[in-house]
Amino acid sequence: MKHSKNPIPGFLHNFEQYGDTYRAYLGGIQPMLVTKDPDIVRHVLQKNHRNYIKTPMIFEKLRRFLGNGLLTSEGPYWLQQRRLIQPGFHKQRLQALVEIMNQVIAETEPKGLVQAGESQAVDVYPMMMRLAFDLVTRSLFSTAVSAEKLELLSHSLTTIQAFLVQQIRQPYLNPWFKISGQLSKHIKLGKAADEILLKMIRNRRSSGASQEDLLQMLLDARYEDTGEGMTDQQLLEETNILITAGHETSANALSWIFYLLAKHPAKQALLRTELQEVLGTTQPTFAHLPRLRYTTQVIEEAMRLYPPAWVTDRQSAKADEIKGHQIPEGTMVVLAIYALHHDPKFWDKPEAFQPERFAPETRKQRISNYSYLPFGGGPRLCIGNSFAMMEMQLVLVHYLRKYRIELATEKSPELLPLVTLRPKNGVSIFFEEIA
Ligand code: HEM
Known part of the structure; x- marks a missing residue:
């Protein structure tokens, strides 16, 4: 299996052949x-x-650049951090972010x-990348972050992420990255981003002013x-992780949602009718969101067809056995989310875009059976x-209420599965x- 190219067809082929x-x-x-399975x-x-x-081979690299935050930590430290941070992400607590x-x-x-x-014709992919980045950074820091700082942060983090992907997908280049100075260049870039984040954290702490944002939640926990509470270094590591884990994933999901809605005008019309009925022309509030049922189904179905986290993996710490499969210690277990989401055993006409599958009666069961x-x-x-x-509901409310969207090209976007599943040449929309 070649991992420097699109590995999805290879996975699907192997499943067909070997079960x-x-x-x-x-x-x-x-x-x-x-x-x-x-x-x-x-x-x-x-x-x-x-x-x-x-998997240590992957996560050691991530840790080096992003630090030891929720996504990258393990064991008791991870559990302690998860318990601390989890309440801040509870639905009710997020209410305050709707306005931002x-x-x-x-x-x-x-x-x-x-x-x-x-x-x-506009390519929505870079548009959604920027929007999702601004959404997560402003939810973290409210207005304390200037456009100039955002630009610098966005540049540093996206460049580092691209470099990380290269390091993981083409590990034979690692010695070259060291010799050529690429590694130290990216470490420097990471340090510059850290400086920006640390400054914002310290300013907030010393100002004593309280804001209704995620940074405040992290500071108060x-x-x-x-x-x-957490130290500045811990806050830095957690904010770094939240920005990284929280923007490319959403941007990809949104790009694929725009693509699917543009391709399926009848579903787009259904969604718009719902927006009209629930919201009319009023500004969306937290109370409106649970009533946007069809909009939610569209998002869920789009993430079935194009899961931003298309694969994930773990490594066995000790030997184990699952359903008769022997798992020696140190085995990497690859969970093929994309393949699972397209498996005809679970999905009737798996390639069709049918938001109706996620109607409340069937939704729960699909999620509970993995x-x-x-x-x-x-x-x-x-x-x-x-x-x-x-955030995805709100983006759809704002854009779809105002614009009808149409595909600018007949060609379906190719899959580009890096850390997340991207549309290869973007998504061109009218x-x-x-x-
Ligand atoms: C559509 C958008 C998103 C998708 C599809 C997504 C997907 C995922 C998946 C699949 C995992 C688990 C990975 C694994 O177990 O190997 C994960 C973990 C995580 N995500 Fe998201 N994510 C999204 C948005 C966000 C946002 C907006 C944030 C933060 C604001 C975020 C923060 C995190 C963090 C911190 C973890 C690690 C949690 C832990 O290990 O305790 N994600 N995400």
Whole structure:
């Protein structure tokens, strides 16, 4: 299997040939068990999760750049941090962010989508990357972050992420990265981003002013045993992780949602009818969101077809056995989320875009049986899932109420599965203003 190219067709082919679970070797040496069996997925993520750590080969690299935050930490430290931070991401607590999000979406809506009555073809991918980045950073820091700082942060973090992908996908280049100075260049870039974040954290702490944002929640959180809060270094690591984990994923989901809605005008019309009925022309509030049922189904179905986290993996700490498969210590278990989401055993006409599948009667069962896991599962389930659902709903409200969208090209976007699943050459869309 070539991992520097799109590996999805290879996975699908292997599943067809060898069944729902097969063995392989990454780079010819690292033993892997690749699976799209929901029972095995549940075993690894939930039932016996203590035995399955985040694959060190990958996570050591991430830790080097992003620090030891929720996504990258393990064991007792991870649990302590998760317990501390989890309440801040509770649905009710996120209420305060609706106003910030509405503001960011309105402010960052690009000009020129329609010029002199003519709609312009726009690639929504970079647009959504920027929007999702602004949404998470402004939710963290409110207005304390200037446009200039945002630009610098965005540049540093996206450059570092691209470099990390290269390091993981093409490990044979690592010695070259060291010699050529690429590694130290990226470490420097990371330090510059850290400086910006640290300054904002210290300013907030010393100002004593309280804001209704995620940074405030992180600052106010207290460990149960000591009653102390996090240090500046811990806050830096957690904010770094939240920005990184929380923008490319949402941007990809949004780009694919725009693509699917543009491709399916009848579904787009249904969604718009719902927006009209629930909201009319009023500004969306937290109370409106649960009533946007069809909009939620559209988001869920889009993440089934194009899961931003298309694969995840763990490594066994000790030997284990799952459904007759022997798992020696140190085996990498690859959970093929994309393949699971397209498996005809669980999904009728799996390639069709049918938001109706996620009607409330069937939705619960799909999630509880581990055949649908865009946000992962078990104790390490995405902490930002409600945040992400909320921001995606709000983006759809603001854009779809104002514009009818249409594909600018007949060609479907190719899959580009890096850390997250991207549309390879973006998604070109016409925006037509609704009178
Ligand atoms: C559509 C958007 C998103 C998707 C599809 C997504 C998906 C995921 C998945 C699949 C995991 C689990 C990975 C694993 O177990 O290996 C995860 C973890 C995580 N996500 Fe998200 N995510 C999204 C948005 C966000 C947002 C907006 C934030 C923060 C604001 C966020 C923060 C995190 C963090 C911190 C973790 C690690 C949690 C832990 O290990 O305790 N994510 N995400």
